[in-house]
Amino acid sequence: MLLVTLVTLVARYVDLSSDFGGEEALSATAALEQITREEARFDPRLLKVFIRMMGPFPIGSTVQLSTGEIAVVFRQATEPRLCRRPLVKVVRDRTGLVVGPIVVDLTAADENGSFYAGIVRPVPTSLVEGLDAAKVVFAATEEQDEEDPGEPSHPAGP
Numbered sequence: 465m466l467l468v469t470l471v472t473l474v475a476r477y478v479d480l481s482s483d484f485g486g487e488e489a490l491s492a493t494a495a496l497e498q499i500t501r502e503e504a505r506f507d508p509r510l511l512k513v514f515i516r517m518m519g520p521f522p523i524g525s526t527v528q529l530s531t532g533e534i535a536v537v538f539r540q541a542t543e544p545r546l547c548r549r550p551l552v553k554v555v556r557d558r559t560g561l562v563v564g565p566i567v568v569d570l571t572a573a574d575e576n577g578s579f580y581a582g583i584v585r586p587v588p589t590s591l592v593e594g595l596d597a598a599k600v601v602f603a604a605t606e607e608q609d610e611e612d613p614g615e616p617s618h619p620a621g622p
Contacts, residue, residue: 552568
């Protein structure tokens with residue numbers, strides 16, 4: 465029975481996030497929000513794992529940060545309450561110039577608890593010239609210690 469629920473859940477996500485059915489595709493975030501509203505249709509444990517795994521910004525998603533930079537999501541936050549603050553690799557600076565990739569932990573905050581940067585919006589990867597998100601996800605970078613992420617690896621600003 466759990467397998468049927470899993471297939472139903474994945475099928476619903478695909479239906480919402482693709483335009484196979486003739487309707488305009490929802491963003492990954494909007495698709496997960498819709499599935500959450502339909503939670504009675506799914507096993508609650510499976511739904512929780514699926515949402516934690518996918519996150520509002522799935523791995524490989526291209527996003528614009530509050531700093532104006534463009535980044536690719538490469539790892540979900542470990543804390544479910546911080547699911548909108550994944551680890552990203554910055555690939556374009558605020559002027560659009562190619563950089564890095566530079567690892568930035570969006571859960572990093574200053575001594576007052578203010579986050580250094582956040583995601584403003586998803587960006588279709590096709591709009592970022594020359595970007596291969598899969599290569600960025602798997603590109604070798606020096607990551608910060610996961611146990612103590614500290615400040616971001618670059619000055620992200622407020």
